[in-house]
Amino acid sequence: MTMRVAVLSTYPPRRCGLATFTTDLRHAVLAADSSVEVLIAAVLDDSPGALAEPDPDGPHGPEVLLTLRQHDREDYSRAARVLNESGVDVVLVQHEYGIFGGEAGGHLLDLLAALTVPYVVTLHTLLLEPSPRQRAVLRGVVDGAAQVTVFTALARDQLVRSGLVPWSRVAVVNHGAPEDLQPFRPSTGMPTRETQLSAIPELAAYEGRRVLSTFGLLSPSKGLEVAIRAMRTVADAHPDALYVVAGRTHPDIVRHDGERYREGLQRLTAELGLEEHVLFLDRYLTDDEIRDLLTHTEVFVTPYRHAEQVVSGVLTFALVAGCAVVSTPYFYATELLSTGAGRLVAFDDPGGTAAALVELLGDEEVLREASRTAYRVGSQYTWPEVGREMTKVLATATNGSVPLRAIPPLTHLLRLVEVGGIVQHAVGREPDRSTGYCVDDVTRLGLVAAALERRAPGSDPGVLGLVVRRCMTFLDEAWDDVSGQMRNVRDVSGPWLDEPHPGDHLGRAIWALGDLSADPGGVAPWARGLLHDIVSTEPSLRDPRAAAFAVLGLARLPGEHLDEPGRRLLRHLAAELAARYTANASPEWEWFEDELTYDNGRLAQALIAAGASQRHAEQLRLGLEALEWYCGQCAVDSGAVVLVGNHWRRREAAPHDPHDPDWDEGDEQCIDAAALVEACVEAYRATGSRVFARRARNAFAWFHGRNRWGLALYDDETGGCHDGVGPRGLNLNQGAESTLAYFQAWLALDSVDLLPSGGDE
Secondary structure, three states: OOOEEEEEEOOOOOOOHHHHHHHHHHHHHHHHOOOOEEEEEEEEOOOOOOOOOOOOOOOOOOOEEEEEEOOOHHHHHHHHHHHHHOOOOEEEEEEOOOOOOOHHHOHHHHHHHHOOOOEEEEEOEOOOOOOHHHHHHHHHHHHOOOEEEEOOHHHHHHHHHOOOOOHHHEEEOOOOEOHHHOOEEOOOOEEOOOOOOOOOHHHHHHOOOEEEEEEOOEOHHHOHHHHHHHHHHHHHHOOOEEEEEEOOEOHHHHHHHOOHHHHHHHHHHHHOOOOOOEEEEOOOOOHHHHHHHHHHEEEEEEOOOOOOEOOOHHHHHHHHOOOEEEEOOOHHHHHHHOOOOEEEOOOOOHHHHHHHHHHHHHOHHHHHHHHHHHHHHHHHHEHHHHHHHHHHHHHHHHOOOOOOOOOOOOHHHHHHEOOOOEOOEEEOOEEEHHHOEEHHHHHHHHHHHHHHHHOOOOOOHHHHHHHHHHHHHHHHHHEEOOOOEEOOEEOOOOOEOOOOEOOHHHHHHHHHHHHHHHOOOOOHHHHHHHHHHHHOOOOOOOOHHHHHHHHHHHHHOOHHHOOHHHHHHHHHHHHHHHHHHHHHOEOOEOOOOOEEOOOOHHHHHHHHHHHHHHOOHHHHHHHHHHHHHHHHHOOOOOOOOOOOOOOOEEOOOOOOOOOOOOOOOOOEOHHHHHHHHHHHHHHHHHHOOHHHHHHHHHHHHOOEOOOOOOOEOEEOOOOEEOOOEEOOEEOOOOOHHHHHHHHHHHHHHHHOOOOOOOOOO
């Protein structure tokens, strides 16, 4: 059956990157499935002084179903009526700031509210700190979307963290580029590099030069002056270097400022004496010219200024062409270059940019490896592949939603929960009330109950909401304003059994409060207030686990709910974790400490979460490196998962064979399995790597018998979980820590649609 799609976007003859993207995407979808019909709802720029566009009532290509004047609000309602009556099955909205009318593009909400057919929205920009109106409009756009697509795993992670849309409705569909951008030389495994510049006449005088390039519409947000300043150092080190800046000034910039930006770049070039090292091509390049320029480019440069940029068509083109890249760490570049296809440098840093360019041009093997990696990464970003993936997303949108998986039984968990807290330990399945309550378990309970409440189908949201409020009461009463510290252990009759002190429990409290603060409504205002009180004291979290727990909570918060004390603490703790790892790691022991103890995976998870949430590429890289090593320690890719036992594992010990039946490291515990699952899920969120997805599922299978003893710890009758497993078999007790660990692992997999389809095993 034919699927009819209408794409709402800018479209030629309007000249902008989005119009070009829409044209290419339309062709890619048509090529992927010839039975699909792709129509266009073209957004026209009716701003005063805008370049002339076609008469909205005049003739257009047969694919243009309707035109929409950007700033005419009535046109949005008219467009919705036309779309509803046209017989289209789904509308694909290309969302970018500045192409829809109204404050923050709010006119678009009129159109979407009036649609009677499902729509999919592609987000081209995700702002780290949107204004209240921008956030409100974006929420309105994504709330009604059957699916939302973004260009990178990092963008998906950011969107889900923001609380605007659940993971299940977000898909990553890459930006595309032509397959024929770069011929490949099979004998060397390298992209070819031509020596004659034939297709671009202006370059004839520069034959034999080492070309760096940037192309696309020019605007101050591109940061080209940074690259030009860097060229002074590059030219001194490599006198044959030539930086080509190709493209017209963006029409919006010309409309408001004329050619002031380009002229400023040209003056800067002259002031630095770089006339023979910087060449401006003030025109739109043809497809052949783009191909020719990239064929000759050794290093492509994107010195953009905005971290929020979630896509760059020109960067995609460069990678497909096998060009090494030097770029600032905006969303898109951070993900694409994390594999070694180039170098990331700080925003507005001419010195760092120059150093990266000099390094690549000065070391042939380094440049060759970056180019190889770029080509390999770019092979996933060709338009045919993008067309196939987008067609799948559009088909999903027309088929309705998939029902949620039923949650595990709550019988045992609710048996442990009381009015005052959750009982720490159990004898078998029976709560041992003599062990009291503790902040450590109450924070875990708060995380689990809140996640289950958000996922209300299959559970009792009233009961869970009450549990969450009880957790907040417990944490509020545990916090001591005078000392700026927190108690941990409480008798079931009410008295506290310890004095306020720092420790893991304080880090876990920050984790839970960060998670609860991120939710709209409910206890969020209460949680934010208590979190603010705690972080404003600049708490001492010297133990790496306490720091890691706090980082996980602070990284969970969207920007608008993370106040300045919270930002400072997040930056400080993440930097300390990274420094600890860098100082302690060696090729044989890539870890933060000299021993593996408990909750180990949280250390790597925290660095990954911090790197992803702050767009800190080095922290993300270190976290992934540490997790890769730790997965090896746990044999997560082999038959049985082998966790660190409660006798711990030390650096100076002889290398172990995890499958040696005589090797005894003590009992393996559920908190380590949950930490490993959640760390792998965190890595999957940040990278989209199916390797980490597989590892997360393997680690979860430990609960169901994928351990050295082949014993299942999960009690599928009650939803409880045994406290451990070891050489002497199962620990028959089912305490709060272990039961909550299972729920945390289950919820982590569920949050990214990774639960095994055949059941929980």
